[in-house]
Amino acid sequence: KQEVTQIPAALSVPEGENLVLNCSFTDSAIYNLQWFRQDPGKGLTSLLLIQSSQREQTSGRLNASLDKSSGRSTLYIAASQPGDSATYLCAARSNTGKLIFGQGTTLQVKP
């Protein structure tokens, strides 16, 4: 059974810092891995999707990496801004379409 873990559960940084969010999964037979952002009381916004055959994806200040052999993915946020404050969720997708989510990392970027 796939289990997804995110560390840390919460993170507070000053504005401008570069930071890394971690995601690990127990079953390497994933179809892809998706990173989402969720603001309080809102739905999920897809940030990046990495196919199982890929090593990384980039979008603006965000970079996500994937290492299937070690069961790990990271989300790198460059030059963090207060508007980046949110909960970040990673989700591993099986080839049946099921997404298994981690517990999330709640990020606070202080001005």
Add this chain to the structure above:
Amino acid sequence: DTEVTQTPKHLVMGMTNKKSLKCEQHMGHRAMYWYKQKAKKPPELMFVYSYEKLSINESVPSRFSPECPNSSLLNLHLHALQPEDSALYLCASSPGLAGGGAKNIQYFGAGTRLSVL
């Protein structure tokens, strides 16, 4: 347009009521999903539809009844709910269940916040 629209945004219902949640997308996606999210927890998958047929039911109680009347619409019918069913209900869609490479992203709606009294 990558929008998934859910209505209503908020719903309060008694344990004897019957209500429905609605989800709509016009991206031509053929897979649609219902998730339940409790406060400070990740979303949990409830149902998956593929080409308007129920593909996955994650052992959800029968008081939740999904329906996919056409490829753009997904409903969740609610009956005799319990207070512990209060949660944010999220709908999502994707081009398909599998394949499609990097384009096969799940897009989520804003959710319906349900309170059962």
